[in-house]
Amino acid sequence: MNIKSLLLGSAAALAAVSGAQAADAIVAAEPEPMEYVRVCDAFGTGYFYIPGTETCLKIGGYVRFQTNFGRDRSGTSDWDTFTRGQLQFDAKNDTELGTLESTIVLQTNADSSVNGGSTFLDTASIAIAGFKFGYYYSWWDDGIAGETDALATNTIFNSISYTYDGGAFKAGISVDE
Template identity: 40%
Template sequence: MNIKSLLLGSAAALVAVSGARAADAVTVAEPEPAEYVKICDVYGSGYFYIPGTETCLRIGGYVRYDIGVGDVGSFDGAKTADHQDGSENSTFQKHTRFTLKTWTGQETELGTLKTYTETRFNFANRNAAVYYNTARNSGVSLNFAWIQLGGLRVGKDESAFNTFIGYAGNVINDTIVPYGDFDTNVVQYYFDAGNGFSAVVSLEEGEGVVGTIDSYVPHVVGGVKYTQGWGAISGVVAYDSNYEEVAGKVRVDVNLSNELSVFGMFGYGTDNNLDDPTNAIDAHDRGFYKIWGGNWAFWAGGTYKFNEKTSFNLQVSGDQDKNYGVAANVAYDLVPGFTVTAEVDYDHFGKFDEWVSGADVVNFTNADKKNSVGGMLRFQRSF
C-alpha cells in the first residue's frame, strides 16, 4: 500500500465518522423572545405598560422631613417635660413622611379607566398629656384610593369642595384659617366640555364624629369652572346633610406674567344649626364644609418665580371671627426632584376666650397665646 492510498483511506474514514455524528446531533429549541417593559406615553411621563396587559402604570411618591420651631402645627408649639426635673420645655416639631403613589390608565370602549392611590407613613413628635412629648410612629393613612371610568369616580378621595376649586396657597401651612374638611368616600361625576368649561357633582360621606353622614342622605357638592390661558374662575356649593347647612366658595386665579400668579378665594356658609355644645367643633359653629369661624372667610396669595429653581409664596387669610393668618416661604429646587422650603407663619385668634375655655380647646395644647409665630424648614425628595 502506497502513501497515496493510505491518505485517501484516512480521508474517507473521517468523512464517514463526521456524517454519523451529524446524524446524531441534538437540536436546541429557539429561546422564547424576552418581553421587555414598554414605555407608555399616553398619560404623561413615567408610565409603562404592565407586561401582558394594555394597562399603563406609574409609581411615584416622596420622602419628606419637616423641622418646626415656635407655634407651628399646634396653638402653643411643641412642649415637653424635662426628664430630670419635670419642668416644661419648648422643643422642635419633627415630622418625617414617606408617601407612595400609584396611577393606572387604560383605554376602554366606555372611556379611560383610571385609578389613583396614595398612602402615607409618618413618624413624628407631638404634644401629649402633661407636655410629655414623644417621637414615635404617628400613623399610616390611606389618603386616596379611587377608580374612575370616563367621568365617573368612586372611592376614597378628598372632598370636591377643596379639590375641584383648588387648595389655598403654595405654602406649607395653608389651613391657618381652614377652608374645608378633606377625607371622604365619594361618588362623583366630572364633565369637561373641552372649551375651558368643566363641572362636578359629588355625593360624599364625610369623616370624623361631626362630619360623617348620620343617615342614607349624603352630603352633596357641586362645582363649575372656566379655565383659560390667563387663569381660571371657579365656584363650589356644598350641602351638609347632617345639619342641613349650605356653604360655598368662589375663586379667581390670574397669571399676571410668566413669573407672577395670584389667587383670591372667598367662602360663605350658614350656621343656624351648628350649635351643638357637646361637640367642640360645633360649639364654634363649624361643620364639615364651613369649617372657618363665622359666616364668611377669605384666602389670597400668590407665587413669584425668581428663576427656574427659586420661588416666593405668600398667603393671607381671615374670617368673620377675626382669626387671621399669614404664611410666607421661599422654595428652592436644590437639584431636580429635591426641594428645600423655608417658611414663616403668623396666627391671630380672634374669639380667643372661646378657643381656650375648658374642654372646648380643639387640637391645641397649653393654649395661652392669642398671637403666635413659628417657622418650618422642609426637605422633600419627590420621585
C-alpha cells in the same frame, strides 16, 4: 475468524457511535428576547405597560422632611421634626366609555410624638366617563398638594362625583359620605 470478525464489527460499531456523537453536538438554543418594561406614552410620561396587559401603570410619590425651631406648645422642646412618605399608584386603560382610571395613595407620617409613625390609605378611587367613585379628597381640598383648607381633616370622604369637562369650563356634582 469468528474472533476476527467480532473485533472488526465492534471497532466499526464503536467508530459509528463516536462519529454520531461528534456530528450531533449539543447546540444551546438562543433565548428569545423579552420585553420586561414597555413604555406607555398614551397617558403622559412615567407610565409603563403591565406585562401581559394593555393597562398602563405609573408609580410615584415623594418624601417630605420638616424641622420646626422654637418652643413648642408644651414649652419642652427647642426643635421638632416631621417626616412624610407617600407612594402613589395610577393605572389607566382605554375602554369604550373612555379612560378607566384607578388610583391608590398610601401615606406614612413619622413624628416624635407618634412612636413608629402612622400609615394609612390616603386615596383609593376609580374614575370613568366623568364619574369618580371611592375614597378621595372633596373639591374643598383638591389640588393643593400637602396642604388642607380651613376644614382641616374633614375633606376626605367616600364619595361619588360627576365632572363635566368642557375644556376651559368645568362643572361637577358630588355626594360625600
